[in-house]
Amino acid sequence: MQFGLTETQTTLKNTVRKFLAAECPPAEVRKQMETETAFDAALWRKIAEQGWTGIIFPEEYGGFGMGMVEMAATLEEMGRALLPGPFSSTVLLAGSLVEAAGNDGQKKQYLGSICRGEAKATVALLEDSASWSRDAVQMKATGLTLNGRKLFVPDAAVADFLLVVARMDGDLAVFVVPSNAKGLRITNLPAMDATRKLYEVTFDNVAAELLAHGSHARAALDRALDIATVGLVAEMTGGMQRLLEITVEYAKTRKQFGRAIGEFQAVQHQCADMLVYTESSRSAAYYAAYAIQEGIPEARLAVSVAKAYASDAYREVGNRAIQVHGGMGFTWENDVHLFYRRAKASEVAYGDAAFHRERIAKVVVDGKVGSAEEEKVLATDAHG
Amino acid sequence: MDLNLTPTELGFRDQVRAWLAANVPADWEKHRTEDEMLARFEFLRDWQKKVFQAGWAGIAWPKEYGGRGATLMEQVIFTEEMARAGAPPLANVLGLMLIGPTIIAFGTDAQKKRFLPNILSADEIWCQGFSEPNAGSDLANVRTEAKLDGDHYVINGQKVWTSYGWAADWCALLTRSDPNSAKHKGLSYILVDMKSPGVEVRPLRQLTGESEFCELFFRDVRVPAENVLGQVGDGWNVALGTLMHERATLGAGMQVAFKRQFDRLVELSHTIQRNGHTAAEDPVMRQKLAQSFIEIEIMRLNQMRAITRINQKGVPGPEGSIQKIFWTELNQRFQQVAAELLGPYVQLTKGDRAIDDGGWAYSFLRTRGNTIEAGTSEIQRNIVGHFVLGLPKSY
Numbered sequence: 001m002q003f004g005l006t007e008t009q010t011t012l013k014n015t016v017r018k019f020l021a022a023e024c025p026p027a028e029v030r031k032q033m034e035t036e037t038a039f040d041a042a043l044w045r046k047i048a049e050q051g052w053t054g055i056i057f058p059e060e061y062g063g064f065g066m067g068m069v070e071m072a073a074t075l076e077e078m079g080r081a082l083l084p085g086p087f088s089s090t091v092l093l094a095g096s097l098v099e100a101a102g103n104d105g106q107k108k109q110y111l112g113s114i115c116r117g118e119a120k121a122t123v124a125l126l127e128d129s130a131s132w133s134r135d136a137v138q139m140k141a142t143g144l145t146l147n148g149r150k151l152f153v154p155d156a157a158v159a160d161f162l163l164v165v166a167r168m169d170g171d172l173a174v175f176v177v178p179s180n181a182k183g184l185r186i187t188n189l190p191a192m193d194a195t196r197k198l199y200e201v202t203f204d205n206v207a208a209e210l211l212a213h214g215s216h217a218r219a220a221l222d223r224a225l226d227i228a229t230v231g232l233v234a235e236m237t238g239g240m241q242r243l244l245e246i247t248v249e250y251a252k253t254r255k256q257f258g259r260a261i262g263e264f265q266a267v268q269h270q271c272a273d274m275l276v277y278t279e280s281s282r283s284a285a286y287y288a289a290y291a292i293q294e295g296i297p298e299a300r301l302a303v304s305v306a307k308a309y310a311s312d313a314y315r316e317v318g319n320r321a322i323q324v325h326g327g328m329g330f331t332w333e334n335d336v337h338l339f340y341r342r343a344k345a346s347e348v349a350y351g352d353a354a355f356h357r358e359r360i361a362k363v364v365v366d367g368k369v370g371s372a373e374e375e376k377v378l379a380t381d382a383h384g
Numbered sequence: 385m386d387l388n389l390t391p392t393e394l395g396f397r398d399q400v401r402a403w404l405a406a407n408v409p410a411d412w413e414k415h416r417t418e419d420e421m422l423a424r425f426e427f428l429r430d431w432q433k434k435v436f437q438a439g440w441a442g443i444a445w446p447k448e449y450g451g452r453g454a455t456l457m458e459q460v461i462f463t464e465e466m467a468r469a470g471a472p473p474l475a476n477v478l479g480l481m482l483i484g485p486t487i488i489a490f491g492t493d494a495q496k497k498r499f500l501p502n503i504l505s506a507d508e509i510w511c512q513g514f515s516e517p518n519a520g521s522d523l524a525n526v527r528t529e530a531k532l533d534g535d536h537y538v539i540n541g542q543k544v545w546t547s548y549g550w551a552a553d554w555c556a557l558l559t560r561s562d563p564n565s566a567k568h569k570g571l572s573y574i575l576v577d578m579k580s581p582g583v584e585v586r587p588l589r590q591l592t593g594e595s596e597f598c599e600l601f602f603r604d605v606r607v608p609a610e611n612v613l614g615q616v617g618d619g620w621n622v623a624l625g626t627l628m629h630e631r632a633t634l635g636a637g638m639q640v641a642f643k644r645q646f647d648r649l650v651e652l653s654h655t656i657q658r659n660g661h662t663a664a665e666d667p668v669m670r671q672k673l674a675q676s677f678i679e680i681e682i683m684r685l686n687q688m689r690a691i692t693r694i695n696q697k698g699v700p701g702p703e704g705s706i707q708k709i710f711w712t713e714l715n716q717r718f719q720q721v722a723a724e725l726l727g728p729y730v731q732l733t734k735g736d737r738a739i740d741d742g743g744w745a746y747s748f749l750r751t752r753g754n755t756i757e758a759g760t761s762e763i764q765r766n767i768v769g770h771f772v773l774g775l776p777k778s779y
Contacts, residue, residue, distance in 0.1 A: 001393075001457055002386045003688040004696075009385075069385050248773050263776040265762070268769030275768055276706055283685035290385050305678050357674035358667075364677050365650055365664050 003286070005073060012066075013073040019050065020081035026335050029082050033194035033338075038084040039120075039158040048117020053091055056227070057099060061107050062115035068227070072234035072289035076282075079235025080242045082338055084195035086120045086155035088235070092228040093154075094121035097163050100220035101174045101212035110161065110176060119160040123224070124150035124201050132351040134221050139166040139203075141173060144210060146203040156186045156199035164208060165221060172217045175208035182206070193345035195338070226292060226303045229350040233285040233306045236314045236346050239339050240278040243321040246336065247271060250325055261324075270320045277313040284309050301363050308356035314343040387688065389461070396454070397461050403438060404469040412472045417734075417741045421595065425551050428475035432506035435474060441504040442480065445488060449500035460636055460691055467640035478548060479503035479510035483556045486626045490573075490614035499554070499575065511552035513543040513576070513600055514623065520545075521763045522779075523558075524567045524620060528602060530559035530574055532609065537561070537574060539582075539605040545757075549585050549598025552578050557602075558623050561616055571619030575611040582606075592749045627759065628700040638711060639687055642680045642718065645747070649673070649722050652739065656725060663725050672721045679714040686710060702771040705764040712754035712761065719744075719751045 005013065023043055032038045047053060056071050057063025071092075078087060091114060098111045098121075113119035127150060129136045139148035146166055156162060156179070164175045177184065183204035191198045212220050248271055251262030261267045284306035291299035318340035322329035329336050351359070362368045389397060409415075415427045435441050436450075444459040445451025452458075466473075474480055484503045487495055502508035519525040528541025539559060546555075555576045562570030576583070582605040587595035614622040653663040653673065663669045690707055694700050722744050723730040732738035733745045755761040769775040 001389065001688065001692065003685070003692045004385065006385070244773075248775065251775060260776050262769070263778050265766065265769075265778045268773075268775050268778055269762070269765040271773055271775060272709070272765035272768035275773060276709055279689075279706055280682050280686060280710065283689055284682050286385065287387075287685045290387060302681075305681050308674070309678050309682055354671060357671045357678070360674040360677055361670040365653060365670055365673055 003283075005069070009070055009073050012070055013077055015050075016052075016074050016077035017080070019046075020077060020083060024081050024083055026082075026338075029084055029195060029338065032084040036188070036197075037155070037158045038195050038197055039086060039155070040084075044085065044120070045117060047087065053087075053095075053117045054115030055091065057095060057111055057115050061099075061111045063111075064115075068230060068289040068293040069286060071227075071231060072286055075231040075234035076238035076241070076285070079238030079342075082195060082239065082242075082342060086122065086158055086196075088228060088231055089122040089154040089196075090114055090120045090159070092231040093123045093224060094159075094161075094163050096227040097123055097174060097220060097224035098176075098211065100223045101163075101217060103211075106176070106209075106211060113160070120155065120158050121161050121163065122153055122155050122159040124153045124156070124162050124164045125221075126150065126152040132225075132355055134165070134172060134218060137165050137167060137172060139164075141166045141168040141175065141208065144175070144208050146175065146177065146206045146208050148203050150201045150203075152189070153186075153199045153201050154196055156201050157188065157197065162201065163211070164203070165217075168210075168213055171214045172221065173213040174211040174217045174220060176211055177203075177206055177208045181208075191345065193341040195342060196345060222300070225350055226300060229303050229307050230285065230288045230292060232346055232350060233281065233288065233310045236310045236343070237278065237281045237285050239342055239346075240274070240281060240310075240314055240317045243317050243336065243339050244271070244274045244278050247274065247321045247324045250328070254326075254328075267324055270324050274317045274320050277317050281306070281310040281313045301360060304351075304356040304359045307351060308353040308360065311347040311353040311356070315340075315347055318343045389457075393457060393461060396458050397465060400440070400462055400465045401469070403440070404465055404471055407434065407438070408469050408471045412470075413741075416472070421550075425475060428472055429506045429509070431472045432474040432476060436505045441474070442484065442500070445484065445500065445504070449488075449496050450504045451500070456691065456695060463637040464640045467637040467644065470644065474506070475551075476503055476506045476509050478512055479508070479554075482512060482626045483510045486556070486573075486622060487613060489625050490622050492610075494610070495575070495613065508553040509548060509551045510554050510556060511546050511548045511578075511598075511600075512626070513546055513555045513557040515545045516542060517544055521760055523623075524571070526558050526560055526571060528557065528559045529563065530561045530572055530607075531563070532561070533606075535609050536606045537572075537609060537612070539574070539576065539602040539607060541602050543600040543602075544588070544597075546598045546600050547596055549600055550587055550595065554578060555583075555600065556613070556626070558619055561612075561619070565617075568620040570617055571623070572616050573613045573619040573622040574607055575613055576602075576605065576607050580605045580607065591752065592746060628702075628704055636687065638715075639680065639683050642683070642711075642715065645722070646673075646676060646680055646718070648740070649676075649725060653725055656727070656729075658725070658727070669725055672724065676714075676718045676721050679710075679717065683707075683711050683714060702767050705759070705767045705772070708759065709761055709764045709768070712751075715751045715754050719748045723748050 023046055032040055051064045054063035055066050055074060059065045095111060095114045098107060114121060127138055146164060159179050161179060162177050164177055166173055183206040185202045187200045189198045189200055251267050252260050254261050288302040288306040291302040321336050325336055328334050415424055439452060442451035443454045443462050444456050447453035484500060487499055514523060516526055530537040530539050555578055557574045557576045559572050559574055560570055561572035582603040584601040586599045588597040588599055589595050590597055656663045658666045658669055686707055726739060726744055729739050730744050733742040766778055770777050
């Protein structure tokens with residue numbers, strides 16, 4: 001048994017860290033978050049040149065063909081650097097959804113353009129109910145025409161195409177819509193985390209292309225959300241790690257009563273708690289990544305365990321970080337609040353702790369297995 | 385990352401499982417709840433003998449001293465399987481988990497030959513004499529004196545919170561051998577025969593009502609000088625080895641035990657009423673049960689990472705404190721969830737109306753000790769702050 005990164009995985013993680021330290025230092029994060037879309041085309045091109053836009057996708061579509069653990073290691077570093085922009089929405093959310101829902105031609109076109117770094121994309125799922133349950137989707141497709149409204153769509157303004165989840169003939173379906181489609185309107189929703197913008201998207205008789213319908217669509221959506229959630233938890237872990245480092249450093253240098261405040265146990269114990277939260281989130285994140293990679297039956301449960309825990313942990317690590325920083329932690333100049341804002345956005349993305357606890361209860365209290373039917377459909381589809 | 389057991393480990397697990405299925409005493413529950421402490425202890429001693437004779441005691445210990453010479457992973461598998469089978473604990477738990485490994489690390493060949501086989505067979509039960517009335521969290525303040533007199537040390541002093549003191553044949557005693565020394569220097573770790581003249585054991589009743597702990601008094605107790613473990617004056621380092629083992633291994637079987645308790649609580653949640661429906665249908669209880677599941681699961685994952693680290697580095701490190709903080713506080717939260725779920729029934733300690741023979745009432749009270757024993761949560765956080773995060777020493 002070996003629960004840890006291999007040498008190759010560690011090398012990848014260090015490469016990502018070095019790259020982001022050079023290309024996306026805190027000053028750059030601040031610069032990008034002040035822009036309208038928090039997107040920088042030059043940085044995106046460099047990320048694509050590294051192959052990371054295709055990190056988990058098959059080589060036949062231009063991907064890197066790496067596993068979920070490599071993905072988690074990469075995302076941990078992106079979260080640590082607070083990388084702004086549409087990486088997660090494009091690669092993990094939209095990319096995984098195209099891979100799971102599309103046919104070969106669609107994958108060549110849409111997934112290929114994501115892998116090559118040519119296209120950014122996003123998924124429009126949430127509506128007024130703001131529920132992450134796929135059963136809450138109300139928006140209807142009449143034939144291949146979409147009408148209605150989606151909320152909390154990440155990075156929609158920079159996306160080249162949107163994947164839209166709607167109901168067709170009573171069942172769930174996944175469509176693809178180019179962002180310049182007639183009848184599509186994208187409006188910014190000013191939000192806490194300025195490093196990743198959120199949008200309202202309205203559809204007025206928008207023509208769409210169908211990717212998947214029925215059980216296939218449901219299974220594809222579950223898989224994409226699971227992958228995106230694991231990536232998010234890895235990012236959150238990286239954010240916690242950075243907050244811990246910043247805070248410990250501050251506690252060592254800031255002096256009161258003639259000594260470093262880190263010498264006081266009241267401060268030291270806050271830092272110790274931050275470490276416990278961070279390490280526990282890390283365990284949960286990498287286990288969930290491994291579980292998806294290996295296709296173990298409890299993978300969905302592992303995803304929920306990780307997201308539920310990290311949702312509370314990141315916020316709590318942020319609380320402690322601000323507290324230890326004292327007045328400095330409450331200023332705009334100090335970077336702590338940037339992570340704190342990201343923590344809140346991450347907490348509510350893909351279901352908050354309460355959402356995932358209920359999902360866990362359905363399995364461990366009610367004894368209901370995740371989505372066995374859909375898993376089966378997906379497995380058949382993947383092999384057939 | 386590879387969390388699969390190797391074919392050898394799987395074979396080992398199946399072997400352990402089969403042996404436990406055939407040998408775990410069926411009447412253990414009855415002994416656990418009905419026996420007096422001493423009778424129960426004799427039952428557990430017999431059980432350990434049986435385990436030892438079958439070759440399952442001291443799994444990771446060297447073969448030449450009666451161990452199995454197997455890997456740490458196999459030790460972990462055995463511990464987990466014991467918990468999974470609901471097997472009785474082994475009587476000589478401190479000898480097996482703490483003192484034996486310390487003797488293996490620091491003992492002379494003669495000491496290893498003399499003490500290790502009897503730890504495994506439960507012929508000699510061990511306790512650990514570390515804490516004193518004025519040396520609790522400040523353990524280095526130990527005052528119990530060991531004065532050299534010819535080829536013997538003469539011991540005078542008092543120890544407290546000594547688990548299994550009432551059953552012990554031997555005591556691993558932390559003493560001050562240099563009266564002019566202070567704190568971590570001048571301490572010696574001495575192995576003391578509890579039948580020596582001048583040793584007095586007084587039971588100490590704890591808040592659960594049991595007397596698991598004792599006070600030990602030493603009055604002019606003569607111990608052969610060859611019973612010092614490690615170097616004279618180096619007792620702090622020897623003791624530290626024990627403490628690290630304590631923190632690294634104490635949680636191993638605990639996780640499986642918590643999961644068993646959790647599964648039982650879920651079972652109960654389907655029959656116990658809360659707010660007009662079963663607890664299993666109550667949205668608040670569902671959230672709390674799920675949170676307990678999350679924490680028990682993360683304890684398992686943290687444990688796997690800790691074992692991987694020990695395997696790579698060869699010794700447990702200060703990271704063990706993270707584990708200890710995590711599992712002790714999770715257990716306190718979990719027992720509170722159980723108490724809320726059981727409602728008024730949780731108070732009942734015995735009798736027909738008590739759920740699970742009052743086991744939940746006991747667990748609820750017992751878990752308060754978790755954040756105190758084997759180093760308080762405050763001390764663990766000091767260790768994490770200083771030794772892991774590199775913050776200045778606070779005391």
